[in-house]
Amino acid sequence: xxxxxxxxxxxxxxxxxxxxxxxxxxxxxxxxxxxxxxxxxxxxxxxxxxxxxxxxxxxxxxxxxxxxxxxxxxxxxxxxxxxxxxxxxxxxxxxxxxxxxxxxxxxxxxxxxxxxxxxxxxxxxxxxxxxxxxxxxxxxxxxxxxxxxxxxxxxxxxxxxxxxxxxxxxxxxxxxxxxxxxxxxxxxxxxxxxxxxxxxxxxxxxxxxxxxxxxxxxxxxxxxxxxxxxxxxxxxxxxxxxxxxxxxxxxxxxxxxxxxxxxxxxxxxxxxxxxxxxxxxxxxxxxxxxxxxxxxxxxxxxxxxxxxxxxxxxxxxxxxxxxxxxxxxxxxxxxxxxxxxxxxxxxxxxxxxxxxxxxxxxxxxxxxxxxxxxxxxxxxxxxxxxxxxxxxxxxxxxxxxxxxxxxxxxxxxxxxxxxxxxxxxxxxxxxxxxxxxxxxxxxxxxxxxxxxxxxxxxxxxxxxxxxxxxxxxxxxxxxxxxxxxxx
Ligand code: SF4
Numbered sequence: 386x387x388x389x390x391x392x393x394x395x396x397x398x399x400x401x402x403x404x405x406x407x408x409x410x411x412x413x414x415x416x417x418x419x420x421x422x423x424x425x426x427x428x429x430x431x432x433x434x435x436x437x438x439x440x441x442x443x444x445x446x447x448x449x450x451x452x453x454x455x456x457x458x459x460x461x462x463x464x465x466x467x468x469x470x471x472x473x474x475x476x477x478x479x480x481x482x483x484x485x486x487x488x489x490x491x492x493x494x495x496x497x498x499x500x501x502x503x504x505x506x507x508x509x510x511x512x513x514x515x516x517x518x519x520x521x522x523x524x525x526x527x528x529x530x531x532x533x534x535x536x537x538x539x540x541x542x543x544x545x546x547x548x549x550x551x552x553x554x555x556x557x558x559x560x561x562x563x564x565x566x567x568x569x570x571x572x573x574x575x576x577x578x579x580x581x582x583x584x585x586x587x588x589x590x591x592x593x594x595x596x597x598x599x600x601x602x603x604x605x606x607x608x609x610x611x612x613x614x615x616x617x618x619x620x621x622x623x624x625x626x627x628x629x630x631x632x633x634x635x636x637x638x639x640x641x642x643x644x645x646x647x648x649x650x651x652x653x654x655x656x657x658x659x660x661x662x663x664x665x666x667x668x669x670x671x672x673x674x675x676x677x678x679x680x681x682x683x684x685x686x687x688x689x690x691x692x693x694x695x696x697x698x699x700x701x702x703x704x705x706x707x708x709x710x711x712x713x714x715x716x717x718x719x720x721x722x723x724x725x726x727x728x729x730x731x732x733x734x735x736x737x738x739x740x741x742x743x744x745x746x747x748x749x750x751x752x753x754x755x756x757x758x759x760x761x762x763x764x765x766x767x768x769x770x771x772x773x774x775x776x777x778x779x780x781x782x783x784x785x786x787x788x789x790x791x792x793x794x795x796x797x798x799x800x801x802x803x804x805x806x807x808x809x810x811x812x813x814x815x816x817x818x819x820x821x822x823x824x825x826x827x828x829x830x831x832x833x834x835x836x837x838x839x840x841x842x843x844x845x846x847x848x849x850x851x852x853x854x855x856x857x858x859x860x861x862x863x864x865x866x867x868x869x870x871x872x
Contacts, residue, residue, distance in 0.1 A: 394420055394421045394464065394465060394466050394467050394479075394493075394494065394495040394496070394599075394790070395414065395417030395418075395419075395420030395421055395464070395465045395495060395598075395599040395600070395603075396417075396462070396463070396464055396493040396494070396495045396565060396566070396567045396586070396597070396598070396599050397410055397413035397414055397417060397462065397463040397464075397493075397567065397596075397597065397598050397599070397603055398410075398460070398461070398462045398463070398493075398567035398569070398574045398575075398576060398596065398597035398598075398623075399413070399460065399461050399462075399574070399591065399594065399595070399596045399597075399607070400459065400460040400573075400574040400594045400595050400596075400623045400624065401459065401460070401591055401592070401593045401594030401595070401596075402459035402460075402593060402594065402625075403459070403593050404459075404591070404592065404593050404594065406429060406456075406458055406459060406460055406461040407427055407429050407453050407456035407457070407458070407461055408453055409461070409591070409596070409607045410427045410429075410461040410462070410463035411427065411444065411448050411453055411463070412606055412607050413463055413596070413598055413603045413606065413607050414427070414444045414463045414464070414465050414603075415444045415445065415606070416598075416600070416602055416603035416605075416606040416607075416650075417465055417598070417599055417600060417603050418443060418444055418465060419648075419650060420465055420467065420495075420599060420600075420648065421464075421465035421466040421467040422443055422465070422467070423441065423442075423466045423467060423477075423478075424439060424440065424441050424442065424447070424465070424466040424475070424477065424478035424479070425439065425440070425442065425443065425444045425446075425447040425448070425463070425464070425465050425466070425478070426438060426439025426440070426447070426463065426464050426478050426479050426480050426493075427439070427448070427456065427461055427462070427463045427464075427480075428461065428462050428463075428480040428482065428491035428493075428569060429456040429457070429458040429460070429461040430458045430459070430460050430461070430569050430570070430571050430572070431457055431458035431459065432458070432459060432571055432572060433571060434571070435482065435489050435490070435491055435569065435570075435571065436455075436456060436458075437480055437482045437491055438452055438456065439464075439475075439478040439479065439480065440475065440478060441475055441478065444465060460569055460572075460573075460574045460623075461569070462480055462491060462492075462493050462567040462568065462569045462574065463480075463493065463567075464478075464479040464480050464493035464494075464495075464567075466478060466479060467791075467792060479492070479493050479494060479527060480492055480493045480567075481493075481494075481527045481528060481531045483531045483532075483534070483535045485535045485538045485539055486538075486539060488538075488548065488570060488571065489570070489571075490531075490534065490535075490538070490549050490568055490569065490570040491568065491569050492527060492530065492531050492534070492566060492567075492568045493527075493566065493567045493568075494526060494527040494530065494564060494565075494566055495563075495564070495565040495566075495584045495586075495599055495790065496526075496562065496563035496564040496565055496579065496583060496584050496789060496790035497526060497562055497563055497564075497787075497788060497789050497790040498526040498529070498530075498560055498561060498562035498563075498564060499561050499562035499788055499789070499848055499849070499850055499851060499854060500559075500560070500561040500562065500851065501526055501529060501854075502851065502853060502854075503851070504529055504533065504559065504560070505529055507559075508529075508532060508533065508536070526562075526564075530556065530560065530564075530566070533556045533559070534549070534552045534553060534556050534568075535552075537551075537552035537553075537555045537556055538552040540552075541555070546570075546572055546573070548570070549568060549570040549573060549575060550573065550575065550620070550622050550631070553568070553575065553577065553620060553633075554620070554631070554633055557577060557620065557633045557634070558633055558634060560579070561848050561849075562579065562583075562788065562789055562790075562848055563579055563581070563583035563584055563641075563789030563790040563848075564577070564578075564579045564583075564584070565577065565578050565579070565583075565584040565585070565586040565599065565615075567586075567597055572624055572625075573622055573623065573624045574595070574597065574622075574623040574624070575620060575621065575622050575623070576588070576597040576615050576620070576621045576623075577615070577619070577620045577621075578615045578616065578617050578618070578619055579617065579618070580617050580618040580634040580635065580636055580637055581617055581636075581637055581638065581639035581838065581847055581848065582614075582616070582617030582618075582636065582638050582639065582640055583639060583640065583641050583789045583790065583838055584599065584641060584644075584789075584790060585599055585600060585614065585640065585644060585649070585653075585655060586598070586599060586614065586615040587599075587600070587601050587604060587611060587612075587613070587614050587615065588611075588612045588613055588614070588615060588621065588628065589601075589604035589607075589609030589610055589611050589612055590609060590610045590612050591607060591608060591609040591610075592608070594623075595623045595628060596609040597615070597621075597623075600649055600650055600653040601653045601654045602649075602650040602652045602653040605652070611654070616632070616636055617634075617636035617637065617638050617639075618632055618633060618634035618635060618636040618637075619631070619632055619633075619636070620632075620633055637847070638835075638836045639836065639837060639838040639847045640655065640656065640832075640836055640837055640838065641789070641790075641791075641837070641838050642780075642826070642827070642830075642837040642838060642839050642842070643752075643780075643787075643791065643841070644660075645658075645660060645663050645664070645826075645830050645832075646664075646667070646751050646752055646779065646780045646826070647688060647751045647752055647780075648791075651664065651691060655830075655832070656830065656831075656832035656833075656836065657832075658830060658831045658832060661691050663829055663830045663831065664691035664692050664695070664751070664779065665691045665692065665694050665695035665698070666695055666829035666830075666831070667691075667692050667695060667751075667779040667780070667821055667825075667826060667829040668691065668692035668693060668694060668695025668696040668697075668698070668699070668749060668779055669695040669696070669698060669699040669829070670695075670779075670821060670825040670826070670828065670829050671692065671695070671696055671749070671777050671778075671779050671819070671821045671825075672695070672696045672697075672698075672699035672700040673699060674819065674821065674822060674825060675777060675817075675819030676700060677747060677775045677817060678745065679702050679744075679745040679746060679747045679773070679775060680702070680703070680744040680745045680746070681702065681703055681704070681705045681707065681740075681741075681744050681745075681746055681747070682696050682697040682700065682702045682703070682704050682705070682746075682747045682749065683704070683705055683706060683707040683708065683740075683746055683747070683748055683749070684706075684708075684748075684749050684750070685708065685734070685748060685749070685750040685759070685762055686706075686708055686709075686710040686734070687710060688750055688751045688752075689748075689749040689750040689751055689779075692749050692750075692751055692777075692779035693747075693749035696747060696749050696777060700747075702747060705740055706737060706740060707736060707737055707740050707741045707746065707748070707766065707769075707771075708734045708735065708736055708737070708762070708765075708766075709734070709735050709736075709737060710733060710734055711732060711733055711734075711735070730758055730761040730762065730765070731765065734762060734765070735765075736765050736766055736768075736769040737769075738769040738770055741766060741769045741770055741771050742769065742770030742771075743770060743772050744770075744771060744772060744773075745771075745772055745773040745775070746766065746771050746773065746774050746775065747775045747777055748762075748763075748766065748774055748775070748776050748777070748815075749776075749777045749778075749779065750776070750777075750778055750779070751778070751779050751780060752778060752779075752780045752783055753778055753782075753783065753800055753801070753809075754783050754793055754799060754800065755793075755794075755798055755799065755800055756800030756809070756812065756813065759776070759813055760812065760813050760814065763776070763813050763814050763815055764814065767814065773816045774814075774815045774816055775815065775816055775817045775818075775819075776810075776813060776815040776817070776818045776819075777818075777819055777821075778818075778819070778820045778821065779821050779826070780820065780821055780826055780842070781820050781821060781822065781823045781826065781842045782800075782801035782806070782809070782820050782842070783799055783800075783801055783841055783842065784799060784801045784802055784841070784842065784844065785799070785802075785840055785841045785842070785843075785844045785846075786799065786841065787840065787841050788840075788846065788848075788850050788854060788855075789838065789840075789848070791841075793841070800812070806818055806819075806820065823839060823842055823843070827839075
């Protein structure tokens with residue numbers, strides 16, 4: 386998948402008195418860096434005060450020893466935010482902090498709500514009136530949820546310290562769309578997953594406490610043991626008394642299928658399955674579905690590697706490297722000017738002509754969203770002497786925008802929105818093109834087939850998309866393909 390596709394953010398939380406919670410949050414965010422590179426932030430509570438440090442940039446750019454040292458406390462939450470064009474600003478960084486009466490709370494949000502406008506109107510506000518808000522972006526969502534919680538917080542004021550939990554209990558049933566939250570007040574760490582569980586959130590045990598993380602790999606990296614996933618529609622409250630679970634909605638699991646295809650780290654576990662092994666199986670399925678005689682199977686690194694390994698294993702065609710990835714190109718890379726434009730992709734990927742020349746290649750990637758990078762990769766391989774290029778994609782055509790937390794832009798920017806596979810083949814300039822069929826993709830995950838959101842592939846949105854939001858992204862004249870189901 387192209388690296389310019391925004392992601393849904395990553396969240397982390399730790400409750401561990403006596404442990405260096407800010408450092409643990411730093412490590413956790415570092416492990417989740419692939420989920421968002423625009424900004425990073427940590428909120429730490431020492432039982433009396435909450436301190437928030439956040440800034441633009443990668444985790445390692447935002448935090449150093451000097452910034453982490455004063456962050457002492459017994460619980461912390463952290464957030465990495467995805468990159469988008471146009472809404473990049475310090476004010477969008479999370480966690481969001483709100484002061485309520487004598488107290489306060491901080492919130493980190495992974496996902497996107499679909500009823501932002503309705504919620505804002507219920508507050509007598511419009512998105513533009515929210516602090517730092519731009520219409521329909523996740524910042525609006527997070528600021529709005531914080532506002533709703535703050536209002537309820539005052540109304541449930543009580544002396545046993547359960548204000549945040551009770552306020553959330555009133556707000557959560559009103560939210561629609563995709564959300565995994567971590568929150569903290571002075572004494573509690575709270576984790577929440579939306580009723581569909583679009584985005585993962587796992588609970589781990591660490592010496593002296595508990596950890597919440599968007600992915601299990603982040604648990605591993607801070608030395609925590611995986612305990613269980615937070616269930617869709619569940620809120621967990623963690624404090625000195627342990628972990629308390631509260632169900633605020635009936636679960637209807639629809640984990641984002643793209644977590645398996647692309648988003649999650651290969652060393653994470655989803656639905657009890659290794660992501661890396663699932664991606665290899667996708668490659669095996671692809672080989673059995675769309676075999677072609679060839680001399681070498683190669684990945685588009687790094688996203689296509691496990692599926693290419695699986696394809697090679699199942700087909701018996703030798704696996705080889707035909708492209709080298711520059712590991713050090715990050716978001717700070719300055720795009721070349723007009724004259725040097727052609728070198729943009731080459732800065733990230735460069736072919737190995739001696740491995741490619743005269744060969745019939747099967748080139749494997751996990752997905753094609755906009756297609757611009759793929760087209761340039763194909764041109765580079767041709768230039769390097771490939772005699773045939775057979776492109777294989779380990780997921781179906783990406784035809785519909787995501788409204789639940791991944792930023793793919795407008796529908797017209799999606800390569801497969803209005804093109805059939807044959808047209809895409811011609812546009813990319815390949816000899817043949819095949820996409821993995823959806824049932825085979827789901828089969829490869831080894832998880833139950835009723836348990837996924839597949840909206841960007843099928844147009845069947847598990848949570849209804851309001852007209853105003855759909856029109857903006859789908860653009861004039863485009864209708865959703867099926868009546869959308871209510872949650
Ligand atoms: S629409 Fe696609 S990217 Fe978005 S949650 Fe569903 S499967 Fe994931």
